[in-house]
Amino acid sequence: MELEVRHLRALCAIADTGSLHRAARQLGVAQPSLSTQLRRIEQELGGELFTRERTGCRPTPLGRTVLGRARPLLAEMRTLVAEARAAAADEPQLRIGSTASRALAGWLRRLRVRRGEPLLQMDVSANALLNLVAEGRLDVAFVHEVEGCPLRVPDGLRLRVLVEREPQFVSLPHDHPAAGRPVVHLSDLAADRWMVDPTVDGEWDAVHRMLRAAGLNPRILHGDYHTAATLVATGEVVTVCQPTSPSRPEMAVRRLHGDPLGVRLLVAARTEAELDGVFPELAEAYWETARQAPAYREWLERVASQPLGPDAVAVC
Structure with a gap:
């Protein structure tokens, strides 16, 4: 075999x-x-x-x-197939950059129906993706800006806000004492190790500020999203996560009391026309994902008074 x-x-x-x-x-x-x-x-x-x-x-x-x-091999294969199809059709291929997001799959699915297979480039650095758009190597980028850590936006880029402030939640082991409550206080996590990805623009500084403001000085480990998820599942660490992240049998996603950490979700392009060509599909995909995340859905409807029907708009 x-x-x-x-x-x-x-x-x-x-x-x-x-x-x-x-x-x-x-x-x-x-x-x-x-x-x-x-x-x-x-x-x-x-x-x-x-x-x-x-x-x-x-x-x-x-x-x-x-x-x-396996993951990079599959990514390369998807890129090869997409580029070959675009070349065979003799059509310009939409080039998208993105930081991690649960809405990405739904966005790509919608764009594929209307515009053909996009070329996707993932990067943990929002600043790197913005530079690629400015250089003409990407058409659009979907990025997040960590609160208190402004992005370096190159001259000439157009920005459109999808969500003005998306609260960041916490991912913790399913058997953690705080996992039984819908809202977790940072003080409940004082004895835990945290994991942060220092390559994500602004995340290290923002998490440090959040913990210091709460009077905490926990041990912090470095690791990417996949490593963090694995260590949360085995009870080794807790970590901040997107509110659209799903709970699993081995881990729980919970809101942090007071919503101490947030990010702004942005789409960048060189022209308004390029933004118009991708923004509606992204908004649909994002709110579809939000509806599927119970903790975030409750936060939107009860805390932010944000409706989650098909015509949902950005939280400001």
């Missing part, structure tokens, strides 16, 4: 969903078929890639190694 792209997609789906059942549904296959496929992949590679537990599937050390190589 030789590993194929479909096998890598299956492994990433299992890791992303944390469940064979959910991964099978996402891939459009039967769960027994996916289980058989996983066993064959593990036999080919010579070891278990996931531990099967009552709460779901977690990557083993070997699994994390394989996933670390």
Whole structure:
């Protein structure tokens, strides 16, 4: 058996969903078929890639190694296919940059229907993406600006605000004492280790300010989003997260009391016409994602008095 792209997609789906059942549904296959496929992949590679537990599937050390190589390979394959299709159609391809967002999948799906397959470039640095737009290497960028850490916006860029202030929530282990409450005080997390991604523009400084303002000085570890999610699930750390992040059996997403940390969600382009061409689809995708996140939905409807119908607009 030789590993194929479909096998890598299956492994990433299992890791992303944390469940064979959910991964099978996402891939459009039967769960027994996916289980058989996983066993064959593990036999080919010579070891278990996931531990099967009552709460779901977690990557083993070997699994994390394989996933670390599989994700960029899949991203490169998607880019190759998209560029080839655009070249075959002799049509200009929309080039999008984005920082991490749960709304991204819905945005791309909507754009694909109207404008064909976009070319996507992800980056944790919003400033780097803005520079790529200014240089003409990207058409638009969807970025977040951490409160208190203004972005360096190049001259000539047009900005449009999707959400003026999106509160950041906290992700904590499901068995954490504070996970049983809908709103968590920072003082409830005084004894916990935190994880922060220092490569995200402004996040390190903002989290430090938030913790200092609460009189806390916890141990802070460095790590990316995937590492943080893994360590939260195993009870090692807590971390700030987007309010659209879903709770899972092994982790809980909760609102922080007083909403001490927020970000501004922005779309950047060189012209208003380019913004007009992508903004409606992004807004639809974002509010669709917000409706699917119970804790954020409650915050929007009760705290921000923000309706979440099909015509929802930005929170200001």
